[in-house]
Amino acid sequence: MTRSNGPGKKLMLSMLLFSLVVVGLGISGPAAAAGDPMDMVPQNSLFCLKINGLDNALGQVDLFLAGLIPFGVSMPVKGQLGEILGSPQPAGLNTAGTFVAFGPMPGGAGPDPTRVGILIPVSDYQQFVSGNANVSAPDGSGISMIGPAGSPMVAVTQVGDYALASPAGIAPALAEAKKVLAGTSSGLAALLDDAERQRANSAPVWAYANLQMAGQMFGPMVQAKIQEAKQAMQAIPEQGQAAAGVMDMYASMFDTLMKEARFASLSLQPSGAKVGIAFTLAAAPGTAMADMLQGSAATDVGKLAGYMADGAAMNFAGSMEGPFWKKYGEAWANLLPKMLGEAGTDAEGMNQFKQMMADSADAYGGSFAGSLTIDTQSKPPIAMSYVIGLKDAQKFRALMDQATAMLNEGPIAEFYKKMGLKMTFEVKRNAETYKDTTIDTMMFNLEATDTGSMQAQMMDQMYGDGLNFGMAAVGDQLVVAAGQEPGAAVRKLIDQVKAGGATQTPSEVQAAMALIPGADKADFFATVNVLRLMQMATAASPMPMPQMQVNSQSNVAMMGKFSNGKMTVELAVPKQHVQEIMGIVMQMQMQKMQQQQQMQQPPTQP
Numbered sequence: 001m002t003r004s005n006g007p008g009k010k011l012m013l014s015m016l017l018f019s020l021v022v023v024g025l026g027i028s029g030p031a032a033a034a035g036d037p038m039d040m041v042p043q044n045s046l047f048c049l050k051i052n053g054l055d056n057a058l059g060q061v062d063l064f065l066a067g068l069i070p071f072g073v074s075m076p077v078k079g080q081l082g083e084i085l086g087s088p089q090p091a092g093l094n095t096a097g098t099f100v101a102f103g104p105m106p107g108g109a110g111p112d113p114t115r116v117g118i119l120i121p122v123s124d125y126q127q128f129v130s131g132n133a134n135v136s137a138p139d140g141s142g143i144s145m146i147g148p149a150g151s152p153m154v155a156v157t158q159v160g161d162y163a164l165a166s167p168a169g170i171a172p173a174l175a176e177a178k179k180v181l182a183g184t185s186s187g188l189a190a191l192l193d194d195a196e197r198q199r200a201n202s203a204p205v206w207a208y209a210n211l212q213m214a215g216q217m218f219g220p221m222v223q224a225k226i227q228e229a230k231q232a233m234q235a236i237p238e239q240g241q242a243a244a245g246v247m248d249m250y251a252s253m254f255d256t257l258m259k260e261a262r263f264a265s266l267s268l269q270p271s272g273a274k275v276g277i278a279f280t281l282a283a284a285p286g287t288a289m290a291d292m293l294q295g296s297a298a299t300d301v302g303k304l305a306g307y308m309a310d311g312a313a314m315n316f317a318g319s320m321e322g323p324f325w326k327k328y329g330e331a332w333a334n335l336l337p338k339m340l341g342e343a344g345t346d347a348e349g350m351n352q353f354k355q356m357m358a359d360s361a362d363a364y365g366g367s368f369a370g371s372l373t374i375d376t377q378s379k380p381p382i383a384m385s386y387v388i389g390l391k392d393a394q395k396f397r398a399l400m401d402q403a404t405a406m407l408n409e410g411p412i413a414e415f416y417k418k419m420g421l422k423m424t425f426e427v428k429r430n431a432e433t434y435k436d437t438t439i440d441t442m443m444f445n446l447e448a449t450d451t452g453s454m455q456a457q458m459m460d461q462m463y464g465d466g467l468n469f470g471m472a473a474v475g476d477q478l479v480v481a482a483g484q485e486p487g488a489a490v491r492k493l494i495d496q497v498k499a500g501g502a503t504q505t506p507s508e509v510q511a512a513m514a515l516i517p518g519a520d521k522a523d524f525f526a527t528v529n530v531l532r533l534m535q536m537a538t539a540a541s542p543m544p545m546p547q548m549q550v551n552s553q554s555n556v557a558m559m560g561k562f563s564n565g566k567m568t569v570e571l572a573v574p575k576q577h578v579q580e581i582m583g584i585v586m587q588m589q590m591q592k593m594q595q596q597q598q599m600q601q602p603p604t605q606p
Contacts, residue, residue: 091131097121107176215258245341296322306502318524379464
């Protein structure tokens with residue numbers, strides 16, 4: 001394997017910086033031209049990063065950042081690009097065009113992730129070479145070197161309307177790659193379906209990773225690191241064996257992902273008011289993952305939005321139809337024995353758990369919706385309420401009885417004991433009646449067995465005397481509320497369901513849904529308020545922390561869809577929410593500084 005020299009490493013770092021800036025802040029630009037450079041990118045590439053319309057993208061980045069940071073990114077990014085290409089303003093460079101980085105380049109003895117190439121759009125390649133002082137004349141293979149004589153950073157050659165660049169230390173590989181790419185007419189673009197190809201051509205930034213190749217190249221190394229971490233945990237007295245089981249679960253999850261996932265992609269499309277992010281995971285055909293990621297009947301989120309709440313840390317809604325939730329339960333049932341370690345060898349207990357997961361798919365159905373809110377004055381500092389479709393009320397009650405026994409005495413309870421935690425799970429049938437509807441109650445608690453430990457303090461701050469639930473079956477709906485005192489919340493849900501469902505959409509939810517087109521017909525939808533989650537973390541911390549006065553009016557919106565072996569998750573992060581987060585962080589820093597100043601002041605003399 002040919003290794004890059006010192007300047008080559010500098011180039012790699014420069015390319016990484018350039019990519020991170022643009023990937024992290026890429027903004028809407030024009031669609032790619034008809035001649036897609038991804039037709040030249042080899043189909044067996046490990047990764048591909050595509051930037052559509054650099055000039056427009058950087059201008060929009062600066063617009064988004066206005067008011068967030070005191071400077072833009074256009075000049076630093078173009079300055080970094082100029083440093084890579086050997087001139088502050090490279091002649092013949094088309095910064096309005098499409099830039100594509102990929103690797104490994106074809107050729108060589110085998111796949112080498114350091115053999116990275118960048119397709120750089122040029123308006124006139126000859127001008128690019130002859131018009132820039134730091135670019136040498138082409139050699140016999142058509143390769144020019146960029147950088148100071150004797151220590152060039154970049155090697156470059158022409159491929160169609162592009163300059164193909166690579167670290168100078170792998171110039172021989174560049175010549176070999178040029179021959180392959182020049183003769184390629186059906187590259188990576190041919191492997192993508194219409195939706196993914198449209199995203200790659202329209203989003204200002206699109207990134208792709210071949211997960212099966214990543215597994216072949218890096219899987220053994222990652223698994224070795226997981227085993228090292230497992231061995232380190234096993235050396236920890238008492239809790240080490242239980243923690244080591246968690247590492248076995250991670251190893252199994254990683255192995256499954258690398259074998260069954262085909263590729264993942266990430267695209268960014270912000271505007272002056274928000275940053276849009278889309279993540280896609282595509283499964284290999286014929287795998288269990290492909291069976292899981294299949295579509296279902298669209299959920300009418302608009303009709304479920306009334307069960308959500310303004311001021312919530314999270315709102316959520318989705319469909320229980322389709323194969324995803326059932327397959328997810330089966331996958332979790334297969335992973336659990338690995339996590340439980342010795343406790344997972346209880347064949348009877350594990351079979352019972354698998355049957356519980358299968359019965360859950362028969363007990364629930366239709367759709368679900370609800371919210372998670374924060375109450376810093378209570379323990380636990382959270383409250384949750386939701387409704388979920390109920391197919392079989394009797395099967396649901398049987399599941400509660402089975403869960404009670406398993407969580408109090410079964411292999412899961414045994415695992416938590418080894419982790420130094422005592423789990424309590426209690427269900428009381430027919431605890432009360434409200435408008436001819438019986439309400440069951442449930443209490444869940446986690447306590448550290450070492451009552452004087454930091455872990456015990458954390459558990460006490462988080463759970464207090466336990467998280468209480470109220471549950472009731474109302475027709476074909478199960479209503480659930482949880483918190484310190486969930487009674488009023490569960491009664492409100494009963495009234496809403498009996499009235500035909502909650503109808504008024506909270507204003508925050510309405511604003512969040514408007515951020516993502518089609519969110520009202522997604523397989524799942526959620527809002528996330530980072531500030532309120534931070535508020536929960538500070539309230540649950542055993543260490544004294546500055547308390548936040550949260551006055552947030554915006555939320556991150558998220559929706560997901562399953563279709564034809566693919567999962568696509570879209571997020572929208574409003575600029576307003578970023579501003580709110582920055583304001584709270586500054587507020588907490590000021591509070592901390594004031595506390596430190598007070599502690600440093602000498603005590604007053606009597």
